[in-house]
Amino acid sequence: QAIENQLKICGYRSNMDVLALYLARLGLRSIPSLSQFRRLRYLWINDNKIQDLTFLIKNYSLTELYLNNNQLTDVSGALKHLCSLQILFLHNNELKNLGKTVKELKGMISLKTLNLFQNPLAYDPDYRLHVIHFLPSVQLLDRKLVTPRERESALHLFNPKRAWVMQSIAFGQRGETALGTTVGSGRGTQPARRPVMPSGHEFGNNTNKVPFEDPEDAVLVRAMTRSLMEFSSVDWNKVGTCQERRLKDKAEEPPEKLTVQFR
Known part of the structure; x- marks a missing residue:
């Protein structure tokens, strides 16, 4: 009856015309x-006495859903198909169960605004960080x-x-050096083998082009003209803070840095 009254008030002629329904504060169970x-x-549907959400099973187009101030104890299996939701109010x-509730909302990749406060699950000590991590699309x-x-x-x-991986990568940059550049850790590094350029071929010499007898030589020359990608990483756990450095009397050794180059 409440739905029929709402349809009459809004003047909808067919079910396909219905884009919004206001069924709040009607004492609905x-x-x-x-x-x-x-x-x-x-x-x-806020401010009612709703305990289950089975009536939403085929409303895939919902973008805003207001379920706050009801008597919901579990939403498992009732909301995960609503992938277009952008605003969801479930507070009060x-x-x-925090884990089950968040798992139900994981498929909502467009969800931007979420309210879960004034639920027993909100008293979990890691509640907010849990939601932020497992629902990365939520902004509010x-x-x-x-x-x-x-x-x-x-x-x-x-x-x-x-x-740890994100913290340990110090930087990534394009190296302009050739393959013979020293590669390895910051201490006791060994120079890498420098490839020998085939005789009769020089870079930038457009008048002296000697055909390669070995096709691998041509590949080598082409590879030498490309720039390198260089990544360095440092174990930040072994790097002292500013305060620790001030308290130390002796000079601190530079941290060991691992550098890797590849094309």
Whole structure:
């Protein structure tokens, strides 16, 4: 009855015309299937007594969904198909399992705004960082902007291996040196073997072009004209902070740096 009244108020002539439904603050405990509204994009069901969301099974076009202030205890299997959602309000419900709730929302790659506060799951000590890490598209969480520092902290907490790799890579640059450049760590490095240029061929000499007897020589010459890609990494755990350096009496040895070159 509430849905029919809303359709009359809005003057919709057919189900395909329905883009928005406002069913908030009606004391509803359940809602019949809304699958007939295939183009429904905006849905307000907040401030009711809803306990399950099975009526949303075929509303794939939803972009904004307001489910706050209800009696939801679990959303597993009810929302993961809503891949177009951009705004989702679930605050002030009874959601308890943080892992299951976040897993349900993982497929929402367009989700920008999410509210989960005033749920039991929000009292998890790592709640905010958990959501930020596993739902990277979210930019506004519980009415607070997600900061780069929070994303970095979440990465260190939930994916320390990747965080270590990103931290250990000091820089990447294009090397202008030839293959004979020293390659290796910063201490006790050995010069790499320098390829010998085939006789009778010089770079930039357009008047003296001697055909190569060995095709591999031609490949070598072409390779020598290309620039190198050089990556260096440092173990930052062994590099002292500014305060540690000031407290030390003796000079600190330079950190060991590993440099790798490739084409």
